[in-house]
Amino acid sequence: MIWKPTPTLADLNDIETALRTHPSAPRTLIDKGDVDAAIAAAAKPMPRTYIWPYQMHGSIGPSCAVADYREGHVRVWSGTQNPHILRTDLALLLRRPEPEIEVTRLEAAGCYGRNCATTFPPTRCCCRARPAVRSECS
Numbered sequence: 001m002i003w004k005p006t007p008t009l010a011d012l013n014d015i016e017t018a019l020r021t022h023p024s025a026p027r028t029l030i031d032k033g034d035v036d037a038a039i040a041a042a043a044k045p046m047p048r049t050y051i052w053p054y055q056m057h058g059s060i061g062p063s064c065a066v067a068d069y070r071e072g073h074v075r076v077w078s079g080t081q082n083p084h085i086l087r088t089d090l091a092l093l094l095r096r097p098e099p100e101i102e103v104t105r106l107e108a109a110g111c112y113g114r115n116c117a118t119t120f121p122p123t124r125c126c127c128r129a130r131p132a133v134r135s136e137c138s
Contacts, residue, residue: 016051064108069094074101079108 010018039045065078074096080086083103091098 016049019051072100075104076102077104077106079106 010022012018039047065076065080067077068075074090074094076086076090078086080103083105087098087101087103090096090101090103094101
């Protein structure tokens with residue numbers, strides 16, 4: 001096995017340089033007027049630089065789920081942030097009426113938004129619990 005070299009980590013003692021040298025894509029929110037002319041015409045220009053640390057809104061830990069599939073009732077225990085949406089999705093996936101599906105939400109590794117970390121494990125779990133739909137889910 002050949003391991004890739006460990007990337008050099010940025011020096012966080014100089015957070016501004018670390019943030020400025022980190023790969024990024026500029027995102028212009030507004031491009032209106034002539035900023036340079038407005039600053040030059042100001043009675044007292046106040047140049048400032050603001051640095052905001054990068055915050056990734058992603059998973060912060062592993063996700064999993066447990067499913068108990070029985071004829072007429074499916075129980076799922078999951079760390080989902082959206083149990084109501086998960087229930088609807090599972091009903092569609094399993095071709096079962098929503099009242100037959102019970103989702104119990106548990107505290108688990110978090111994430112911001114619906115990035116599949118909280119949806120994929122329970123849907124995969126249900127597919128494994130019901131072999132008849134495995135090929136549709138795998």
